Amino acid sequence: xxxxxxxxxxxxKQKVYDMAAKGQITLPMNLRAKYGIEPxxxxxxxxxxxxxxxxxxxxxxxxxxxxxxVDKFDPQAEDDAIKEGAVARFLGE
Numbered sequence: 770x771x772x773x774x775x776x777x778x779x780x781x782k783q784k785v786y787d788m789a790a791k792g793q794i795t796l797p798m799n800l801r802a803k804y805g806i807e808p809x810x811x812x813x814x815x816x817x818x819x820x821x822x823x824x825x826x827x828x829x830x831x832x833x834x835x836x837x838x839v840d841k842f843d844p845q846a847e848d849d850a851i852k853e854g855a856v857a858r859f860l861g862e
Contacts (some may be wrong), residue, residue: 796823 786794796806806812814823 784797788794801807811826812823813826814821816822
């Protein structure tokens, strides 16, 4: 790691990191721990008015796949529940 720039007068705390041959930059462990970034997590960078900012993408529905455990899936029971809900909405129940 290359030395950083620290200027307490202006509140600047920057570090300069070396890029690996494959274009990879390692996020320091304290930042990964602070923001809960773990191996395999998705992050992206975006250029803003204040500079390049690293963000997490917003989660989509597929990111939650597998969170709800079902012992046995019954497609007929699901169809019946959907029909019952539709009938109840139609009748204003």
